[in-house]
Amino acid sequence: MTPNKLSLSGVAKHYGEFTALHPTDLEVKEGEFVTLLGPSGSGKSTLLKIVAGMELPSAGTVVINDRDTTDMPVRERDLGMVFQNYALMPHLTVFNNVAFPLKVRKTGAEEIRRKVVEALGTVQLEHLKDRKPHALSGGQQQRVSIARAIVYNPSLVLMDEPLGALDKKLREQLQYEIKHLHDRLGITILYVTHDQQEAMSMSDRVALMNGGRIEQIGSPRDLYFAPETEFAADFLGNSNFMDAIVTGSKGDHTICRLVSGQEVSAQTKRVVAPGQKVRLMVRPEHIRVITDDRSAQASNVVKAASLGATFFGDSMEIHAQVDEGTEMSVKVSNEHALPGVSQGEEMYLGWDAAQTHLFA
The missing domain is CATH 3.40.50.300 (P-loop containing nucleotide triphosphate hydrolases)
Structure with missing residues (x-):
């Protein structure tokens, strides 16, 4: 030792x-x-x-x-x-x-x-x-x-x-x-x-x-x-936080409803009761902009409106609003960057339940 x-x-x-x-x-x-x-x-x-x-x-x-x-x-x-x-x-x-x-x-x-x-x-x-x-x-x-x-x-x-x-x-x-x-x-x-x-x-x-x-x-x-x-x-690092309420569970996932009414899930790592207010977090690099076949690409998919994008040379950060008071950032390499993101443009953001952190 x-x-x-x-x-x-x-x-x-x-x-x-x-x-x-x-x-x-x-x-x-x-x-x-x-x-x-x-x-x-x-x-x-x-x-x-x-x-x-x-x-x-x-x-x-x-x-x-x-x-x-x-x-x-x-x-x-x-x-x-x-x-x-x-x-x-x-x-x-x-x-x-x-x-x-x-x-x-x-x-x-x-x-x-x-x-x-x-x-x-x-x-x-x-x-x-x-x-x-x-x-x-x-x-x-x-x-x-x-x-x-x-x-x-x-x-x-x-x-x-x-x-x-x-x-x-x-x-x-x-x-x-x-x-x-x-x-x-x-x-x-x-x-x-x-x-x-x-x-x-x-x-x-x-x-x-x-x-x-x-x-x-x-x-x-x-x-x-x-x-x-x-x-x-x-x-530590950049984070997207979302306020949510626990609505139930399904297998090893905790189901939560966002302020916008959209449902997302997080891998269950702690006991939370239905009706409990929680905070969810997902890293910008774990989110994808989804254009088609939404359900097949990610276990969590939410509708959002584009707020524009910031160019960093080796990467791009897309800013989007999921609901009033909840903004999210998506980090993508230039290889996978969208050709242009217009302000107000409707989009879908997707990520996996395993990459959703829940804090009660």
Whole structure:
């Protein structure tokens, strides 16, 4: 069994009457990449600061590499840290910035040289070792910060919104580099972000946080394809929500009536009674625009009116109104895009019951 590098048990944080973090349990295994994902104020940064020792918990325990570090100073926790603002020392060269944690640990000069050269080689910056931070781009500065975090082979690397200050193209490039670094070195990473794409593309598991609690934890695929709550369904990816009332069941399907009076079904995953108000969700990419033989193409088919379409280059998003107050988006690749969608045009939208998520 893979050992835990980090174990949190009942960790909570209160600021006077305000609860920033409700009692939380979390385990991160050796070599795992776990992301704390959530909106501002969800508790993700508070949790990371408690792990780092920058905040003391109001309750609970923090165990890193089988040591109780709950009350331990930051410098004794055997952690590497990467921050959004790089936190490099401007008067030191790249080499000496990366060497700094080794010097603090009184490592010998030859070992410092060897480890720094190795760390800079890992992030492909050995040719810039004599430069100072002001002479580097934002992406290069963040690579230096990453090299400094891994140079002494810490038990756990903490990354707090490390790509937040970079532009989109560079952010995507560094996402790949960080994931590749993790896979190649087998380091254990606890990562914080509000960016869904970062979390989905890089993580082994994602802990989705909301209101100071972990709302759901699992693989990116689990969270995207099997959201357990309406918040999880809404926060991860694009979603179409519909208000409905349960009218009955048929086999393993729950039958629901939309505001428009049209009936749709969802695969039954929880017990709901007839007459109960529910919310249904289906992803835009799971919906098809149906032109003929409607019943044969999908188990759910609803009539809608086109609100127009948006062109994205590699895809098109069609907007439609199912009833007053309910709009839906359909994402199609350009290969399957309709030649033209006029506003007000009548259309039929179809999707499968298995792709309908029901929240009571």
